[in-house]
Amino acid sequence: MLKTRATFWNDRSGVTVKRSELLTRTLSAAVLIPAVIALDWLGGVWFNLFVTLLAVLLAVEWDKLIDTGAGGDRGVRRIGFGLAAVCAFSTAYVGLSYDRTGGPPDLVLLASLIVAGAALVWIEQKIRRRARPLLRAAGVFYICIPSAAFIAIRSAGEGEFWILWLFVVIWSTDIGAYAAGRTLGGPKLAPAISPNKTWSGAIGGVLAAIILSAPLSIFLKDLDLNVAIFLALGLSVVSQIGDLVESGLKRRLGVKDSGSIIPGHGGLFDRLDGLLFAAPVALCAQLIIFSMTV
Numbered sequence: 001m002l003k004t005r006a007t008f009w010n011d012r013s014g015v016t017v018k019r020s021e022l023l024t025r026t027l028s029a030a031v032l033i034p035a036v037i038a039l040d041w042l043g044g045v046w047f048n049l050f051v052t053l054l055a056v057l058l059a060v061e062w063d064k065l066i067d068t069g070a071g072g073d074r075g076v077r078r079i080g081f082g083l084a085a086v087c088a089f090s091t092a093y094v095g096l097s098y099d100r101t102g103g104p105p106d107l108v109l110l111a112s113l114i115v116a117g118a119a120l121v122w123i124e125q126k127i128r129r130r131a132r133p134l135l136r137a138a139g140v141f142y143i144c145i146p147s148a149a150f151i152a153i154r155s156a157g158e159g160e161f162w163i164l165w166l167f168v169v170i171w172s173t174d175i176g177a178y179a180a181g182r183t184l185g186g187p188k189l190a191p192a193i194s195p196n197k198t199w200s201g202a203i204g205g206v207l208a209a210i211i212l213s214a215p216l217s218i219f220l221k222d223l224d225l226n227v228a229i230f231l232a233l234g235l236s237v238v239s240q241i242g243d244l245v246e247s248g249l250k251r252r253l254g255v256k257d258s259g260s261i262i263p264g265h266g267g268l269f270d271r272l273d274g275l276l277f278a279a280p281v282a283l284c285a286q287l288i289i290f291s292m293t294v
Contacts, residue, residue: 024264032262040154040163047154048095054268055091055147059084061259061267062139066132068255082124086117086140091147098155114144142276149279153286161219165228166235166282170275172212173205173236180204194247202240209236222293231285235278242277246270 039050063080090113097105118140125133153162181201189197209232217228246269250258259267269276 026264028263028265036167037164040160040167043154043160045095045099048092048099048151051147051150052088052091052095055087055143056084057261058143058147058268058272059087059139061261061269062143063136065250065253065255065258065267065269066136066139067130068253080121080125080130080136083121083136083139086114086121087143087147090114090117090140090144091151094148094151098151104152104155110148114140117144146276146279149283153279153283156286156290158220158222161216162282162286165213165216165220165223166275166278168216169209169213169232169235170239170278172208173239173274176208176212177201177205177240179208190244193244193251197244197247205240206233206236209233222289227289231282234285235282238281239274239278242274245277246273 036050039047059080060083063083090110093113094105094110097103118137121140122133122137125136130136150163153159153166156162177197178201181196181198181204184198184200184204186198186200188195189199189202210229213232214225214229217223217225220228223231246258250256257266258269261267262271265271
């Protein structure tokens with residue numbers, strides 16, 4: 001019994017993991033977080049390439065996730081090249097538009113690309129007789145819209161600080177929810193979707209997001225402190241909704257992790273679920289704030 005206590009640990013979701021896995025998670029975060037911040041700071045083509053590559057990896061993971069939930073073989077399976085291609089093309093189009101013109105892409109054309117891409121993916125999946133073609137096609141919206149939002153946020157004035165501020169809001173939400181949930185426990189937030197999440201964790205996540213992101217807002221000259229606090233609260237709630245949506249999807253598909261690409265952390269969706277929901281909301285807030293300060 002003593003050995004068990006010394007060898008295992010409980011993660012944010014309450015799943016028991018080995019201490020060696022906890023070390024792997026910590027090392028992965030120690031490598032990835034500075035790398036992501038560095039790419040944010042470089043901006044331009046490097047950040048756009050990074051987001052485009054991320055969109056492709058997310059598309060592949062989305063396809064595998066649905067395959068696994070549909071009873072597919074985890075070893076050898078057909079990859080949704082069409083889904084990956086649509087996500088790469090849509091995201092690259094946004095990045096190239098900012099690089100060449102310095103302004104946003106044609107939104108009507110972008111929306112048409114995404115809708116047409118989703119339709120093509122659905123048709124491709126139907127022709128290939130793959131399971132859940134509509135859910136696979138929905139991945140186009142799930143991946144392309146946040147990816148475009150990331151590039152748009154970074155391409156605006158003080159974009160590097162906006163992206164960094166958004167990261168801090170999401171990361172502090174995760175940390176605060178984990179700490180408060182483990183320490184305080186209490187009533188469950190959505191037991192039918194995610195049995196281990198509690199209301200105390202959700203509130204702790206919101207408070208942590210506000211407290212830790214507020215000091216960084218001084219670097220954003222267009223973001224008043226009161227607005228920053230209100231926005232951090234909203235984005236924290238949205239990111240937790242994104243977390244619940246991903247948990248609900250995995251639960252429905254009977255899958256524990258969305259993938260295994262990040263050592264110790266699982267898949268990309270496991271780490272980016274909240275960010276994928278928060279990025280479009282952050283972009284809308286940024287556009288509104290900029291329009292009011294012109």
